[in-house]
Amino acid sequence: MxxxxxxxxxxxxxxxxxxxNNVSFALQPGSRHALIGPNGAGKTTLVNQLTGVLAxxxxxxxxxxxxxxxxxxxxxxxxxxxxTFQINQLFKxxxxxxxxxxxxxxxxxxxxxxxxxxxxDPAMLREAGEIAERFRLDDxxxxxxxxxxxxxxxxxxxxxxxxxxxxxxLLDEPAAGVPEAERQDxxxxxxxxxxxxxxxxxxxxxxxxxxxxxxxxxxxNGTVIADGSPAAIAADPAVRAAYLGEEANV
Amino acid sequence: xxxxxxxxxALQSTITGYLARQRRWTALEIGFWVLALAAPxxxxxxxxxxxxxxxxxxxxxxxxxxxGYAGIVSLGHAAFLGAGAYAAGLFALHVNADPxxxxxxxxxAATCLGFACGFLVRRGTDLxxxxxxxxxxxxxxxxxxxxxxxxxxxxxxxxxxxxKVLGLFAxxxxxxxxxxxxLSVLFILYLVARRIMASPFGLSIRAIRDNRLRAxxxxxxxxTRLVAIYTLAAALAGAAGALMAQTTQFVSLDVLExxxxxxxxxxxxxxxxxxLYGGILGAIVFKLMQDAIASLTPQYWQFWIGLFxxxxxxxxxxxxxxxxxxxxxxxSRLFAGKDA
Numbered sequence: 001m002x003x004x005x006x007x008x009x010x011x012x013x014x015x016x017x018x019x020x021n022n023v024s025f026a027l028q029p030g031s032r033h034a035l036i037g038p039n040g041a042g043k044t045t046l047v048n049q050l051t052g053v054l055a056x057x058x059x060x061x062x063x064x065x066x067x068x069x070x071x072x073x074x075x076x077x078x079x080x081x082x083x084t085f086q087i088n089q090l091f092k093x094x095x096x097x098x099x100x101x102x103x104x105x106x107x108x109x110x111x112x113x114x115x116x117x118x119x120x121d122p123a124m125l126r127e128a129g130e131i132a133e134r135f136r137l138d139d140x141x142x143x144x145x146x147x148x149x150x151x152x153x154x155x156x157x158x159x160x161x162x163x164x165x166x167x168x169x170l171l172d173e174p175a176a177g178v179p180e181a182e183r184q185d186x187x188x189x190x191x192x193x194x195x196x197x198x199x200x201x202x203x204x205x206x207x208x209x210x211x212x213x214x215x216x217x218x219x220x221n222g223t224v225i226a227d228g229s230p231a232a233i234a235a236d237p238a239v240r241a242a243y244l245g246e247e248a249n250v
Numbered sequence: 251x252x253x254x255x256x257x258x259x260a261l262q263s264t265i266t267g268y269l270a271r272q273r274r275w276t277a278l279e280i281g282f283w284v285l286a287l288a289a290p291x292x293x294x295x296x297x298x299x300x301x302x303x304x305x306x307x308x309x310x311x312x313x314x315x316x317x318g319y320a321g322i323v324s325l326g327h328a329a330f331l332g333a334g335a336y337a338a339g340l341f342a343l344h345v346n347a348d349p350x351x352x353x354x355x356x357x358x359a360a361t362c363l364g365f366a367c368g369f370l371v372r373r374g375t376d377l378x379x380x381x382x383x384x385x386x387x388x389x390x391x392x393x394x395x396x397x398x399x400x401x402x403x404x405x406x407x408x409x410x411x412x413x414k415v416l417g418l419f420a421x422x423x424x425x426x427x428x429x430x431x432x433l434s435v436l437f438i439l440y441l442v443a444r445r446i447m448a449s450p451f452g453l454s455i456r457a458i459r460d461n462r463l464r465a466x467x468x469x470x471x472x473x474t475r476l477v478a479i480y481t482l483a484a485a486l487a488g489a490a491g492a493l494m495a496q497t498t499q500f501v502s503l504d505v506l507e508x509x510x511x512x513x514x515x516x517x518x519x520x521x522x523x524x525x526l527y528g529g530i531l532g533a534i535v536f537k538l539m540q541d542a543i544a545s546l547t548p549q550y551w552q553f554w555i556g557l558f559x560x561x562x563x564x565x566x567x568x569x570x571x572x573x574x575x576x577x578x579x580x581x582s583r584l585f586a587g588k589d590a
Contacts, residue, residue: 051467072466072471073466073467074466074467074469074470074471074472077467077468077469078469082467082468083467085463085467089463089464089467090460090461090464091456091457091460091461091465092460092461093459093460093524094453094456094457094460095268097265097268097269098453101450101453102450102453102457102468102470103468103469105450105453106450106454106468106470107469110449110451111450111451111454111469111471111475112451112474112478113449113450114445114446114449114451115445115446115449116450117269117273117448117449118269118272118448118449118453119265119266119269125262125265125269126262128265129258129261129262132261133258138258138261141261141264141265141268142264142268160464160468164468
């Protein structure tokens, strides 16, 4: 099958530093694709180029066969790629319901409907309810976002990205900082994401990666050093060296 | 999408109930507008002041849309007030003395100016926006000053004589028609603003204020929305300007002065930004205080306003909030005592 998201020789330089070095990466439809690498490997820089926050210095990005390299973040969202952030980026003055409804109305092209009411469309409210349930937010959907427990805020972070009805969902360290008590819920929601959404998972946490990933790409100093199935990556000497130091490489 | 998640009827009713509650009118709001309508009976000698309050309230409502909702700072809002005032004044002087037509003309003029300026405030930081908006207002002021053949320059636009509102109500010396006319326009435009800010568009404006990164990651085209809200705010400011020109039957360079924009910021800070009523409440407090202090010490009223503002911003609002919480706690304790 043709990849749903693909990069061709992507390069990003910040002055003299090359943060992304000739990365060619392909996401297969329905895949759970983990992007791993030690701190400073350039994972988030890569995600920022995929989503349009940063412009690559060289190379090309294709979403479902269409060149999106020059598109703005909001245009990419409309073409079916959405993301979560490593550090929560939530609308603090809203309730989770309003935040989800905002994303849904943007998807329904209602963003410039000045006189339409938020509850105009029952189908949209139903969809918002479904998303709230899927992300275990149904009992606090009308609460203040700032007062939600951290784990729930993380869930909302993914829910908002999911509400954009993505074909490709990029999760940037979704479980980072979530206390153990809430972690299992979060992992379960990630595992329950529908199969037709292709997921890119950027993670440090190897436990989480090997639990979900069907494919892994390992990035070190901006360069892809290994790409393959979880078993192949676990056995790869270069990956072991990057993670465990040279001694492990025996 | 998989259909694995069932639709929970209890959750649906929570959602619809919440959204219906959000747009419901509270008793306090209804009381406020009834009081505003009854104000000429309560303060019969003060209708000119009431008229000024209604106009300033509309002007501040306009600033609230961009400052309170979109988070765009502006020190040049007088440009739109002036555009509306001069357009309405010139229209009445040279074309037609009908107030409603003039109101439309003033609003449209300010809307066009706002649309053009909207493109200048899309980008940049708060500081650049302050400078750009300030610059626009200064430009407008100097333009009005230079083209004295049209605007009357420092002498102002004299000899305006307005027709009757709706062909029925003539402007009177006591200002009763003026106040009721301004109040009606304020109320209608408040309704429009309320409806718009509760729409998906209004939600996206709040999203931009809260978190731009997430707004654009949610599919919101930030630049388009900012131009749209800026234009809308300019329209309201233009309507305020038109009302000012029509009810005073005079337009002078003063409508474009810097202090208009600066006072407006004070008004909104006093009333609180981001809930539509802040500007109106702020206008009431500001104007009444100005009036009261000016009658005590005509020369130094700005000193007292300044002092009040410093104290208010440094802690007044918190003091009021804390006091409110204490009272509420006290009341609930009272009722808890009865239950026991």
